[in-house]
Amino acid sequence: MTIIDRYAVFGSPISHSKSPRIHTLFAEQTHQALEYTAQEVNAETFIAAVTEFFAQGGKGLNCTVPLKELAYQFATEKTERAKAAKAVNTLKLQSDGSILGDNTDGIGLVNDLTINHGIELKNKRVLILGAGGATRGIITLLLEQKPDCLIVANRTTEKALQLAIEFNHSFEGCGLDTLHDKAFDLIINATSASLSDELPPLPENLLAEKGVCYDLAYSNTPTAFVRWGQEAQGASKSLDGLGMLVEQAAEAFLLWRGVRPDTKTVIALLNAERQG
Ligand code: NDP
Numbered sequence: 001m002t003i004i005d006r007y008a009v010f011g012s013p014i015s016h017s018k019s020p021r022i023h024t025l026f027a028e029q030t031h032q033a034l035e036y037t038a039q040e041v042n043a044e045t046f047i048a049a050v051t052e053f054f055a056q057g058g059k060g061l062n063c064t065v066p067l068k069e070l071a072y073q074f075a076t077e078k079t080e081r082a083k084a085a086k087a088v089n090t091l092k093l094q095s096d097g098s099i100l101g102d103n104t105d106g107i108g109l110v111n112d113l114t115i116n117h118g119i120e121l122k123n124k125r126v127l128i129l130g131a132g133g134a135t136r137g138i139i140t141l142l143l144e145q146k147p148d149c150l151i152v153a154n155r156t157t158e159k160a161l162q163l164a165i166e167f168n169h170s171f172e173g174c175g176l177d178t179l180h181d182k183a184f185d186l187i188i189n190a191t192s193a194s195l196s197d198e199l200p201p202l203p204e205n206l207l208a209e210k211g212v213c214y215d216l217a218y219s220n221t222p223t224a225f226v227r228w229g230q231e232a233q234g235a236s237k238s239l240d241g242l243g244m245l246v247e248q249a250a251e252a253f254l255l256w257r258g259v260r261p262d263t264k265t266v267i268a269l270l271n272a273e274r275q276g
């Protein structure tokens with residue numbers, strides 16, 4: 001009897017997740033036998049759920065909102081990029097029984113921006129909205145692209161200020177209410193507001209001419225932030241996080257299975273499915 005390796009994504013909310021579909025497509029493409037499911041898990045139930053998953057023979061997990069910082073604490077070993085982020089979106093059971101924590105969000109975002117969409121970040125003014133687990137994961141990789149400046153603005157100002165201290169002031173932290181009179185070439189929405197079709201309170205003219213808006217969240221219809229970019233800011237591109245999702249998943253798949261799937265065909269298929 002063939003034993004199928006089990007993987008899953010934990011988070012809350014999770015019913016909208018495309019991760020099971022993506023990993024199933026990756027498995028078919030690379031001829032790997034595995035099962036990948038989605039499980040509703042919140043911060044209160046995380047430790048019990050993750051402990052049971054690995055005790056029952058699970059091989060690897062993705063963790064999404066609001067679990068990335070908890071997953072970081074759960075991992076017994078961490079990759080360098082996970083340590084930099086202090087947030088983990090990928091857990092892997094290793095042969096010695098230890099649990100490796102990785103963060104593939106940053107590389108997923110940068111690959112989607114630069115390779116899939118041809119967006120150059122060097123010398124650009126970049127704004128990240130939000131200071132949660134996703135922001136932690138993308139900061140280091142964005143800074144490596146040498147933007148002119150990077151600002152992290154959060155609804156709870158203190159959290160953005162603390163994050164800037166933690167990252168040795170390699171970027172500026174501030175509140176959403178201090179963004180007046182500033183303009184950015186790239187605005188990244190890393191808040192979870194889109195999950196309830198809300199828009200963070202933002203001033204007018206926040207996007208520079210020919211600027212780009214990028215929502216980490218994704219949806220079958222344009223998110224509130226993607227619509228804001230298109231309609232209120234005249235963005236040259238207003239993108240959602242479907243491409244990033246596929247790219248970060250490919251990095252997780254590589255960690256788990258030792259093979260990197262082709263992402264372009266999967267992104268094209270998912271885009272066609274949501275438009276049809
Ligand atoms: P967290 O729960 O860790 O952080 C949420 C952040 O959003 C906090 O900074 C919070 O601010 C802010 N926020 C929530 N609601 C609002 C609102 N109405 N107005 C303004 N700010 C708000 O979530 P994550 O960082 O893990 O995830 C953020 C988003 O990124 C989610 O939509 C997630 O789906 C998406 N994501 C997508 C990925 C992809 O591959 N495409 C990968 C990773 C994340 P405060 O501190 O004030 O509460």
